[in-house]
């Protein structure tokens with residue numbers, strides 16, 4: 350599975366992660382979610398209402414509005430971004446939520462390892478996705 354995301358979107362997410370550190374930053378990712386590829390076309394940065402360094406939660410109104418707008422624009426929900434003041438791998442809390450969110454992609458940025466990583470749960474198993482970054486996105 351390949352996750353396509355523009356360099357400028359990763360830059361935006363890394364900046365957000367550094368700004369919020371040690372609180373987890375979070376965002377919603379929209380675009381196209383397929384069997385072998387996911388393409389991020391929109392990043393909606395959202396406040397972490399928990400202000401926590403180990404968990405994130407998105408306000409339901411913010412969540413609803415972002416989904417409504419994406420639906421109107423013909424974009425799929427691709428998944429979540431959140432930062433970790435820890436290694437990039439999913440935490441035990443993340444694993445619980447990954448089970449609930451089906452095919453959603455989980456993009457993380459570790460502010461101690463200074464790297465992005467992306468995961469997806471399939472049939473109860475966590476897979477690591479290949480990140481492909483481009484300066485400009487194919488539509």
Ligand SMILES: [Zn+2]
Pocket residue numbers: 403431432433439440443
């Ligand atoms: Zn996490």
